[in-house]
Amino acid sequence: MALNQDDVAKVAHLARLAIDSSNTQAYADDLTSILALVDQMQTVDTQQVDPMSHPLDATQRLRPDEVTEADQRNLLQQGAPAVEQGLFLVPKVIE
Amino acid sequence: MQWEAVIGLEVHVQLATQSKIFSGASTAFGAEPNSQACAVDLGLPGVLPVLNEKAVEMAVKFGLGVKAEIGRRSIFERKNYFYPDLPKGYQTTQMDAPIVGPGVVDIVLEDGAERSIRIHHAHLEEDAGKSLHEDFQGMTGIDLNRAGTPLLEIVSEPDMRSAKEAVAYLKSIHALVTYLGISDGNMAEGSMRCDANVSVRPKGQETLGTRCEIKNINSFRFIERAINHEIERQIELIEDGGRVVQETRLYDADLDETRSMRSKEEANDYRYFPCPDLLPVDLDDAYIDYLRSQMPELPEEKKARFVEELGLSVYDANVLASSRAMAEYFDRTREICGDAKQAANWVMGELTGRLNKEGLEIQQSPVAAEQLGGLIKRIIDNTINGKAAKQVFAALWDGEGHTADDIIEAKGLKQVTDxxxxxxxxxxxxxxxxxxxxxxxxxxxxxxxxxxxxxxxxxxxxxxxxxxxxxxxxxxxxxxxx
Amino acid sequence: MIDLTLTQLADGLAQGDFTSRELTDAYLARIAEHDAQINSFITVTEDSARQAAEAADARRAAGQASLLTGIPLAHKDIFCTQGVRTSCGSKMLDNFVAPYSATVVEKLDQEGMVSLGKTNMDEFAMGSSNESSFYGPVRNPWDAQAVPGGSSGGSAAAIAARLTPAATGTDTGGSIRQPASFCGITGLKPTYGRVSRWGMIAYASSLDQGGPMARTAEDCALLLSAMAGFDPKDSTSIQRGVPDYRSALDSPLSGLTIGLPKEYFGDGLDASVADVLQAAIRELEALGVTFKDVSLPNTRLAIPSYYVIAPAEASSNLSRFDGVRFGHRCENPQDLEDLYKRSRGEGFGAEVKRRIMIGTYALSEGFYDAYYRKAQQIRRLLTQDFLAAFNEVDLLLGPVAPTTAFNLGSKNNDPVQMYLEDIYTLGINLAGLPGMSVPAGFAAGRPVGMQLIGPHFEEARLLNVAHQYQRVTDHHQQAPAL
Missing domain, CATH: 1.10.10.410 (Arc Repressor Mutant, subunit A)
Structure with missing residues (x-):
C-alpha cells in the first residue's frame, strides 16, 4: 500500500507529531517502502491461527490492595516543564 | 406523531479500593493536587502497571450481582488518545474480553412497576485526572490524583424508554454497588458518573434512530433533565425537517442544556490493542465460587425478605431496600424495637422527612438507629404516647440526650396510666x-x-x-x- | 587490570591485588582518554563512581562483599538511574533525571557494583547501528569507519574498548546480540520475563528484555545471576527461581544436539560470516556436540511481523512523551495541539517518528486486522517453528547478523535496508526465547558473532556451551588497538 502526503499528515496528526512539510514526501516514501516489506505477511493464510500478544503463556498476577506510595510530588515534579501550586500547566484546555 | 425515546446508559463507578488499579498510590478523595499521583500514575518513563486484586474482586462481585457470566479470561487493552488528564497517552481499559459479560438489573419505577434492564457488559478501566480551568496565567492546571483510580464501566443495552426509567436504573445500580460495598456511590465526589446514549424513533418503529451521547451527568436530578432535554431537542430537530447527527454532547447543569463537543470528537481513532504490559486475567471456578459465598444480601433479596418475613408492604420494602444504608438503618432499628411496622413507619416518616428537610443522607443522621429503636420501644411498651415520641425524636436530633429514656426522664414525658x-x-x-x-x-x-x-x-x-x-x-x- | 575479565577482577579484588577505587580510577582514566573517539558514553558519573568504589572497598573491608562488589560496569542509558540523567538517546529526555532506579540497576547496586555512567544507544532503542542517537553515533573500536551495531552499541563498544568490563543492555529485536557480534564481545538476551523491565524505558513491551554484556560467557553468567529474578513491580516478570548460572558452565557438551536452521544459512548470509560459523561448528563438534539440520519455515516473516508489532507497541508507549510532565517541551506553545506536536516533533528523531507513524498506521481503524492482528498470528507461527525445532534439538546455532559491522552512513538513509539486518535476531524476541552472541572469529578485521538460541529459560545451557567454546578458542580475548 502506498502512502501519500495526506496519509502522512493524517497519521502524524493522530500521533501528534509535527512534521516539516518539506519532509512529508520523504516520510511518505519511507513508510510506503516499510509497508511493502510488511505486506509480505499477506501471503500467508493465518485464518486458523490465534493471535499471540505475549511470548509466554503467563497470566496476570494480582497485587494486594495496599497503599505503598507516599507523596513524592516534589521529587516527581522536579523535571516538569511548568508547574504551579502543584499542578502541571498546559495551554488552556477547551472542551 | 408519537415519539419513543431509546436510552442506554454507561455508568462509571469508582471502586472503593484503598490503592489505585495499577499502582500503590492512595485513592482518597480531596488530597493536595498531585500528592497522590505516583510515578506510575504520572506515566513517567520505565514504570509498569500491576493489577489490584480488590478491583478484580469488586468487578466480579458486581457481575454476580447482575447474574452475569464472569469473564474467565479478561484482557486489558489500551485506548490511545492525547489529552492532558491522560498521562500515558492511553487509557488502560477492556474492550474485547471484559471481566463481566451480559447480565440484568431490575428497576422499580415511581408507580411501583418493575422492569428488567439488560446489561451489555461491565469492564475495568483506569480513571483520568482532572483539568482545573482556573486561570494560571491563561493556562490550565492538571491534577493527576484521580488518574488510575479503578473504574467499573457498566454498559446497559438500550432498554430504557424514558428519563424516569434511566433514573430508576441508575438508582438500582447505585443500590447494588453500595450494597456490595464496591463503591461509596457518592455522586457529588464523582464516584458515580453517567453518560447517556439517547435516540428517538416514531413509536412502533423497530430500527433505532441516530443516537447522541451525553457526557458528564453527575446526579440523579441532572440525568432526568439532561435526557428529557435531549429527547426534546431531537424530536424538535426531526419535526423541523432536520436530522440527528451522531455526536457527543456535554450536559451543562448550570445552563440546563447539552451542547456539541465536536472538537473532541474530531478524528477519534483510539487504536485499541491488547496492553503488552498486562497479561490475561484468568479467573477459575474456585475463585468465583468463593466470591459468590461472600456476597451480601442484595436489594432484591432484601425486599423479598421484608415483605415475606416482616410483613411489610411492597412499597415500604422498595423504599427501605433502596439503599444499603437505609436498609441497614431500618434493620438495626427493627432489631432493637422488635416491631418492623413501627420501625418502617418511623424510618420512612419522621426520620426521612427530617433528613430531606435538612438535606442529609441517612448515613449522616444525627439520630442513630439504636436511638430511634430505643424510642420506638418506649411507644410500644406505652411508656410514652405518640405525641411525646415526636418531642423525644426532636430532642434526640438536637442532641439533647443520649437515649430516648434520658430525654423522657429529663422532660417528664412518661405517659400517665394511673x-x-x-x-x-x-x-x-x-x-x-x-x-x-x-x-x-x-x-x-x-x-x-x-x-x-x-x-x-x-x-x-x-x-x-x-x-x-x-x-x-x-x-x-x-x-x-x- | 583493564584486560581482566569480570571473573578475574572479582578474584583480584578478593585477594587484595587492587582496590575498587584503583580499578574505578583506571577505567575512568581510560574513558577520559579514548571515549572522545568512540562516543560510547552519554554520561560519565565520575564522582558517584568514585564514591561507590570507596563504599565497595569499605564493604569488602567489613567482610560483607559479594562476588561482584567493587566491580565497575556501565548501564545502557535506557535504564533509569536515580539522580542521573536517563536520556534513552533522545533529545526528548536530554533533561530527564530519573527519580527512581530500574530494578536491574538497583540489584546491581546492591551487589556493590560501581556504575561508571550511561552508555550511548539508538534513540529509544530503535536502530541497528547506533546512528539514531541524539548524542551522535558510536564508533566501532575495531574500525572507526564501522558502526558498533545497535541499539546497545555504546555498551558493546565500551566493553570492546576496555572502557568498562561489563555493561547492561536491552534487546527488543537483537539490540544486545547484534552489537555484541559487531564488537566482538559476549552478550545474552534472556528469556522474556527473566529480567525485570521496571525502570527500563519501554520500546516494545512484549519484546523488550534486559541482559548482560561482557567479554566472556562466564562474566555474563555472573551478571545474569545478579540481574535476573522475579519483580513484583513488573506484571510480565516470571515467578521462577534463578539458577546459579555459573555452576552450570562446566558441564561437558557431549550428548548435546544443536540444530542448524537452514533458513539461517541461506541466501543473504555473507560468505565470510558463514565461513566463521562453519569453523565454530567444527570446534563444537570436537567438544562432543552433534549438529542437525532443522527448519524454521516462517523465518522470512519475522521482519514483517516484528516491524508491525514493535512500532505498534512503541507508538503507544511513546505517547507519554508529550511535554506535559517531564522531558522536552517546545517554546511558547500556541495551544494544546501545538504543545503536543512541536514538543514531540522536536524531541524525537527521524527513525523514532517513522516507527511511531508506522505503528499508529498499523493500529488505526480499518487496518488493525490486516496489520496488527496478522502480525500477532504470524508471531504464533514463528514461535511454533521454534518450539517444534526444540522437540528435535537442545539448542539452535546460527549467525547473529548477515554481515559484519557495516560502515557508518551506509544504511541509515534506507530504513528497509537497516531492518533487513535483523533477520536472524527478531524471531527470538517474538518467541520470547533466550539468545546469545558469542565471538566466533573475524572477517576482514571485523568481529563475527555466532548466535546460540535456547528454549525458554535455558540460559544456563546457552552459557554452558558458550563457556566451553571460549575455553578452547580465543576470539573473545582479542582486543582492538585504539
Missing part, C-alpha cells in the same frame, strides 16, 4: 367547662363522638401531653355520660 390521676385531671377539666359539659349531655348520642374531642384536647393539655390518650378517651366518656 386511672386515679387521669380522673383527677378530667374532673378538673369538667369543673372548668360546665357549659360544654351541659351541651354534651344535651346532644344526640350520635353527635357526642365529635364533641368528646374538645375534652380530650383539654385533658391532654392539662397533663402536658403525658396522659395515655386511650385511657383519657375511655374515662372521659364514662364521666361525661355520668
Amino acid at each position: 386511672t386515679g390521676a387521669i380522673e383527677r385531671v378530667i374532673d378538673e377539666v369538667m369543673a372548668n367547662n360546665p357549659a360544654q359539659v351541659e351541651q354534651y349531655r344535651a346532644a344526640e348520642p350520635d353527635k357526642r363522638g365529635k364533641m368528646v374531642g374538645f375534652f380530650v384536647g383539654q385533658v391532654m393539655k392539662a397533663s402536658k401531653g403525658t396522659a395515655n390518650p386511650q385511657m383519657v378517651n375511655q374515662l372521659l366518656k364514662q364521666k361525661l355520660e355520668g
Whole structure:
C-alpha cells in the first residue's frame, strides 16, 4: 500500500507529531517502502491461527490492595516543564 | 406523531479500593493536587502497571450481582488518545474480553412497576485526572490524583424508554454497588458518573434512530433533565425537517442544556490493542465460587425478605431496600424495637422527612438507629404516647440526650396510666367547662363522638401531653355520660 | 587490570591485588582518554563512581562483599538511574533525571557494583547501528569507519574498548546480540520475563528484555545471576527461581544436539560470516556436540511481523512523551495541539517518528486486522517453528547478523535496508526465547558473532556451551588497538 502526503499528515496528526512539510514526501516514501516489506505477511493464510500478544503463556498476577506510595510530588515534579501550586500547566484546555 | 425515546446508559463507578488499579498510590478523595499521583500514575518513563486484586474482586462481585457470566479470561487493552488528564497517552481499559459479560438489573419505577434492564457488559478501566480551568496565567492546571483510580464501566443495552426509567436504573445500580460495598456511590465526589446514549424513533418503529451521547451527568436530578432535554431537542430537530447527527454532547447543569463537543470528537481513532504490559486475567471456578459465598444480601433479596418475613408492604420494602444504608438503618432499628411496622413507619416518616428537610443522607443522621429503636420501644411498651415520641425524636436530633429514656426522664414525658390521676385531671377539666359539659349531655348520642374531642384536647393539655390518650378517651366518656 | 575479565577482577579484588577505587580510577582514566573517539558514553558519573568504589572497598573491608562488589560496569542509558540523567538517546529526555532506579540497576547496586555512567544507544532503542542517537553515533573500536551495531552499541563498544568490563543492555529485536557480534564481545538476551523491565524505558513491551554484556560467557553468567529474578513491580516478570548460572558452565557438551536452521544459512548470509560459523561448528563438534539440520519455515516473516508489532507497541508507549510532565517541551506553545506536536516533533528523531507513524498506521481503524492482528498470528507461527525445532534439538546455532559491522552512513538513509539486518535476531524476541552472541572469529578485521538460541529459560545451557567454546578458542580475548 502506498502512502501519500495526506496519509502522512493524517497519521502524524493522530500521533501528534509535527512534521516539516518539506519532509512529508520523504516520510511518505519511507513508510510506503516499510509497508511493502510488511505486506509480505499477506501471503500467508493465518485464518486458523490465534493471535499471540505475549511470548509466554503467563497470566496476570494480582497485587494486594495496599497503599505503598507516599507523596513524592516534589521529587516527581522536579523535571516538569511548568508547574504551579502543584499542578502541571498546559495551554488552556477547551472542551 | 408519537415519539419513543431509546436510552442506554454507561455508568462509571469508582471502586472503593484503598490503592489505585495499577499502582500503590492512595485513592482518597480531596488530597493536595498531585500528592497522590505516583510515578506510575504520572506515566513517567520505565514504570509498569500491576493489577489490584480488590478491583478484580469488586468487578466480579458486581457481575454476580447482575447474574452475569464472569469473564474467565479478561484482557486489558489500551485506548490511545492525547489529552492532558491522560498521562500515558492511553487509557488502560477492556474492550474485547471484559471481566463481566451480559447480565440484568431490575428497576422499580415511581408507580411501583418493575422492569428488567439488560446489561451489555461491565469492564475495568483506569480513571483520568482532572483539568482545573482556573486561570494560571491563561493556562490550565492538571491534577493527576484521580488518574488510575479503578473504574467499573457498566454498559446497559438500550432498554430504557424514558428519563424516569434511566433514573430508576441508575438508582438500582447505585443500590447494588453500595450494597456490595464496591463503591461509596457518592455522586457529588464523582464516584458515580453517567453518560447517556439517547435516540428517538416514531413509536412502533423497530430500527433505532441516530443516537447522541451525553457526557458528564453527575446526579440523579441532572440525568432526568439532561435526557428529557435531549429527547426534546431531537424530536424538535426531526419535526423541523432536520436530522440527528451522531455526536457527543456535554450536559451543562448550570445552563440546563447539552451542547456539541465536536472538537473532541474530531478524528477519534483510539487504536485499541491488547496492553503488552498486562497479561490475561484468568479467573477459575474456585475463585468465583468463593466470591459468590461472600456476597451480601442484595436489594432484591432484601425486599423479598421484608415483605415475606416482616410483613411489610411492597412499597415500604422498595423504599427501605433502596439503599444499603437505609436498609441497614431500618434493620438495626427493627432489631432493637422488635416491631418492623413501627420501625418502617418511623424510618420512612419522621426520620426521612427530617433528613430531606435538612438535606442529609441517612448515613449522616444525627439520630442513630439504636436511638430511634430505643424510642420506638418506649411507644410500644406505652411508656410514652405518640405525641411525646415526636418531642423525644426532636430532642434526640438536637442532641439533647443520649437515649430516648434520658430525654423522657429529663422532660417528664412518661405517659400517665394511673386511672386515679387521669380522673383527677378530667374532673378538673369538667369543673372548668360546665357549659360544654351541659351541651354534651344535651346532644344526640350520635353527635357526642365529635364533641368528646374538645375534652380530650383539654385533658391532654392539662397533663402536658403525658396522659395515655386511650385511657383519657375511655374515662372521659364514662364521666361525661355520668 | 583493564584486560581482566569480570571473573578475574572479582578474584583480584578478593585477594587484595587492587582496590575498587584503583580499578574505578583506571577505567575512568581510560574513558577520559579514548571515549572522545568512540562516543560510547552519554554520561560519565565520575564522582558517584568514585564514591561507590570507596563504599565497595569499605564493604569488602567489613567482610560483607559479594562476588561482584567493587566491580565497575556501565548501564545502557535506557535504564533509569536515580539522580542521573536517563536520556534513552533522545533529545526528548536530554533533561530527564530519573527519580527512581530500574530494578536491574538497583540489584546491581546492591551487589556493590560501581556504575561508571550511561552508555550511548539508538534513540529509544530503535536502530541497528547506533546512528539514531541524539548524542551522535558510536564508533566501532575495531574500525572507526564501522558502526558498533545497535541499539546497545555504546555498551558493546565500551566493553570492546576496555572502557568498562561489563555493561547492561536491552534487546527488543537483537539490540544486545547484534552489537555484541559487531564488537566482538559476549552478550545474552534472556528469556522474556527473566529480567525485570521496571525502570527500563519501554520500546516494545512484549519484546523488550534486559541482559548482560561482557567479554566472556562466564562474566555474563555472573551478571545474569545478579540481574535476573522475579519483580513484583513488573506484571510480565516470571515467578521462577534463578539458577546459579555459573555452576552450570562446566558441564561437558557431549550428548548435546544443536540444530542448524537452514533458513539461517541461506541466501543473504555473507560468505565470510558463514565461513566463521562453519569453523565454530567444527570446534563444537570436537567438544562432543552433534549438529542437525532443522527448519524454521516462517523465518522470512519475522521482519514483517516484528516491524508491525514493535512500532505498534512503541507508538503507544511513546505517547507519554508529550511535554506535559517531564522531558522536552517546545517554546511558547500556541495551544494544546501545538504543545503536543512541536514538543514531540522536536524531541524525537527521524527513525523514532517513522516507527511511531508506522505503528499508529498499523493500529488505526480499518487496518488493525490486516496489520496488527496478522502480525500477532504470524508471531504464533514463528514461535511454533521454534518450539517444534526444540522437540528435535537442545539448542539452535546460527549467525547473529548477515554481515559484519557495516560502515557508518551506509544504511541509515534506507530504513528497509537497516531492518533487513535483523533477520536472524527478531524471531527470538517474538518467541520470547533466550539468545546469545558469542565471538566466533573475524572477517576482514571485523568481529563475527555466532548466535546460540535456547528454549525458554535455558540460559544456563546457552552459557554452558558458550563457556566451553571460549575455553578452547580465543576470539573473545582479542582486543582492538585504539
